[in-house]
Amino acid sequence: MALRVCSILSRLAQRSTPRPRISPSNLRHSSTANAARQWSTPLAKTIADAIATTGPISIAAYMRQCLTSPEGGYYTTNREGQDQFGQKGDFVTSPEISQIFGELLGIWLEVEWQLQGRKKHGVEIIEVGPGRGTLIDDILRVRALRPFLETHIAEPDKDSQQDGRGVEHRNPALRNAQKKLLCGDAPLEETTMGYQSISKYARLPITWCEDIRFVPNGRPLCHSRWIRPLIISTEADKTPFIFAHEFFDALPIHAFQSVPPSPSPSHTLATPTGPISLNRPSPEASKPQWRELLVTPTSPPSTFTSSASSPTSAYPKEPKDDFQLTLAKASNPSSLLLPSYSPRYKALLPHAGSIIEISPESHGYAAEFARRIGGSASSKSSTAQTSTPPAPHKANASGAALILDYGPSNTIPTSTLRGIRSHQLVSPFSSPGFVDLSADVDFTALVEAALGASENVEVHGPVEQGTFLEQMGIWDRADQLQRMLDKKGGESMRGRENFKKDGTMVEVDASGKSEEQERKKAIREAVERLVSRLPGRGMGTLYKALAIVPERGGRRPVGFGGDF
Numbered sequence: 001m002a003l004r005v006c007s008i009l010s011r012l013a014q015r016s017t018p019r020p021r022i023s024p025s026n027l028r029h030s031s032t033a034n035a036a037r038q039w040s041t042p043l044a045k046t047i048a049d050a051i052a053t054t055g056p057i058s059i060a061a062y063m064r065q066c067l068t069s070p071e072g073g074y075y076t077t078n079r080e081g082q083d084q085f086g087q088k089g090d091f092v093t094s095p096e097i098s099q100i101f102g103e104l105l106g107i108w109l110e111v112e113w114q115l116q117g118r119k120k121h122g123v124e125i126i127e128v129g130p131g132r133g134t135l136i137d138d139i140l141r142v143r144a145l146r147p148f149l150e151t152h153i154a155e156p157d158k159d160s161q162q163d164g165r166g167v168e169h170r171n172p173a174l175r176n177a178q179k180k181l182l183c184g185d186a187p188l189e190e191t192t193m194g195y196q197s198i199s200k201y202a203r204l205p206i207t208w209c210e211d212i213r214f215v216p217n218g219r220p221l222c223h224s225r226w227i228r229p230l231i232i233s234t235e236a237d238k239t240p241f242i243f244a245h246e247f248f249d250a251l252p253i254h255a256f257q258s259v260p261p262s263p264s265p266s267h268t269l270a271t272p273t274g275p276i277s278l279n280r281p282s283p284e285a286s287k288p289q290w291r292e293l294l295v296t297p298t299s300p301p302s303t304f305t306s307s308a309s310s311p312t313s314a315y316p317k318e319p320k321d322d323f324q325l326t327l328a329k330a331s332n333p334s335s336l337l338l339p340s341y342s343p344r345y346k347a348l349l350p351h352a353g354s355i356i357e358i359s360p361e362s363h364g365y366a367a368e369f370a371r372r373i374g375g376s377a378s379s380k381s382s383t384a385q386t387s388t389p390p391a392p393h394k395a396n397a398s399g400a401a402l403i404l405d406y407g408p409s410n411t412i413p414t415s416t417l418r419g420i421r422s423h424q425l426v427s428p429f430s431s432p433g434f435v436d437l438s439a440d441v442d443f444t445a446l447v448e449a450a451l452g453a454s455e456n457v458e459v460h461g462p463v464e465q466g467t468f469l470e471q472m473g474i475w476d477r478a479d480q481l482q483r484m485l486d487k488k489g490g491e492s493m494r495g496r497e498n499f500k501k502d503g504t505m506v507e508v509d510a511s512g513k514s515e516e517q518e519r520k521k522a523i524r525e526a527v528e529r530l531v532s533r534l535p536g537r538g539m540g541t542l543y544k545a546l547a548i549v550p551e552r553g554g555r556r557p558v559g560f561g562g563d564f
Helices: 006-016 031-036 041-056 059-068 098-115 135-142 143-152 170-184 334-338 342-347 360-374 443-453 467-472 474-488 516-531
Strands: 123-128 166-168 194-198 206-211 239-245 255-257 268-271 274-277 288-298 323-327 353-359 400-404 418-422 424-426 436-438 459-462 543-550
Touching: 041 059, 041 288, 041 323, 059 255, 059 436, 098 135, 098 400, 098 474, 098 516, 123 135, 135 170, 135 239, 143 334, 166 516, 170 194, 239 360, 255 323, 255 334, 268 360, 288 334, 334 360, 342 353, 360 400, 360 443, 360 459, 360 543, 418 543, 443 459, 443 543, 459 467, 467 474, 467 516, 467 543, 474 516
Parallel strands: 123 239, 166 206, 239 400
Antiparallel strands: 194 206, 255 288, 255 353, 268 274, 288 323, 400 543, 418 424, 418 436, 459 543
C-alpha cells in the first residue's frame, strides 16, 4: 500500500534493519488518565481506552483498528477532501504510474489461459485489494483479452453464474470510485449478495459484496473484518485468475523477540494475592522463549510513571507518538503457536534478541489461492495456517495467482512496520486512522503456505519486479506508445504518462497539440521508475512478483523465465 515515491524508496534503500533489545515496561495507566490526556485523533483515544481495559494489544490488533475501524479507520472513513491514492493522497501505486503495468498483467493472464487449454467455462478474474480499480480496468482493457472475456466470462452458462470479479468492501466511496471507472454510467444494483453492475468492457458482470457470508457457497479466507475484496465462489470446476497487487503488505502482523533463559529461574509465581511457591520451576524457564511485542500508550510525564529502565523500540519513534512497543513479560498463545509453524522461525529462537514478523492472515490468503487453483492437500501433508473448511475436490488444477508486493526474497521481515502519510515515511504509532500502515511481505512464508495447502500447485519466484516487467515486454510497449503519439497525438493513451516526473501535468499549447517530446519523456520515466534497480530511483528491486500455478513439471510462467 505504500512506498510509492522516490523519496521514500531512497530512505528505505538506505535504511539498515535494527535489532535492538526491547525491555519489558512497567507502565501504569488508567482510563481516568486516558480521559485527561490529549490524543492526536479520536481513534487513538478509543484504542487507548481498550488497552486500559484489556491490557496491551498485538500489532495485528492495532493495525486492524487503525486501518478498518468503523470509528475512524484509514480505509473505512470518508473524510472531505482526503484521498488515499494518487499525487494528492498519501501514496501512488504502480498502475497509477503507468498504464503499461496493468496491460502487461492482462497479457500475463491471456498467456496463462492459453497455456491451460483455453478453458471455455467457469473462468473468473479476481482482484484482491482493488483500490480505485485502476489495475483491473487496465487488465480488462487489453485488446487481446476482449474476445476471451466476451466468450468465456460475459456469457455465463445457463446452469451456473460466472462473475468477473467479486469484491467485499465496506467503504462505499471506494466502491463507487471503482464502479465509475469500470462500469461508467451503468446502474449499480443492489442484490442479495451486495451490489452488481456491468463493466464497460465486454459487458462483464462485476459484483461487490458487503460481507463474505452473503456469497453463495463461499467461506471467509480469514476470520477478521477486513475491507479487502475476497473471492466469489468455491465451485470445484472454477478457473480463477487472481491478482494481488500491494495487498499482502497491509495485512496485520505479529512481531516476536527471542529472549534468553533466565540465569536464575524464580521458584515463585506472582499473583494478585501475593507470591506462591512452586514445587518445581517450569521446564520452559531454562529454554529461550519467544515473547510478543505489544502496543501500549506512551507515557506523558504528567499522567504516567515508568520504571528507570524504559523500553526502546525497534521502530521509529516520534515525539508525538500516541503508542509504543513493549515486550510481553511472559509467553502468550500467539508467541507459543505462531513461531512453531516454520523451521525458519525455530532456527532463530536460540539467538537472543532476534525479532521476527509473522502474518497469519497472509498465510491464510496464500493457502486459499492455492486451494482454489489446485484443490486441497491431504490432511496429513497440509501445513497451512487456516481454520477454514477443506476446499471442494478439484479434478484438474486450473487458474493462477499473481502476487506483486514488496519485501525480502528469502529472509524473514524484521522491524518493518511503517506509516505513510503524504508520500513520506512517518511513525506507525502517530495519528491513528490518518496514517496508512504496512509491513514487508514474507514471500518465503507465502510459498510455504501455498505448497502446504495444495499438492497440485507449484510456486515460481519471487523475482524482482524489474525482471518480471522486462520479460513481459515493458520497453516494447513503451516504444509502441511513443509511436502512437506520433500517429494519433496520444489519443490512445490513458493519460497517466501525461504527468512529468515531479507530478505536474504536461503543458498543452493553444492549438491543442501536446508537447509530444515531454509526453514521450514521461512514458520513459514512468517505465524507469517501475523497473529501475538503482537505490532510491525506482521500484525494480524492492518490489517482487510471485506466481502460483497448476503443477506442470516446473515449466516456468512467462515473466518468470518462461516464454510466450
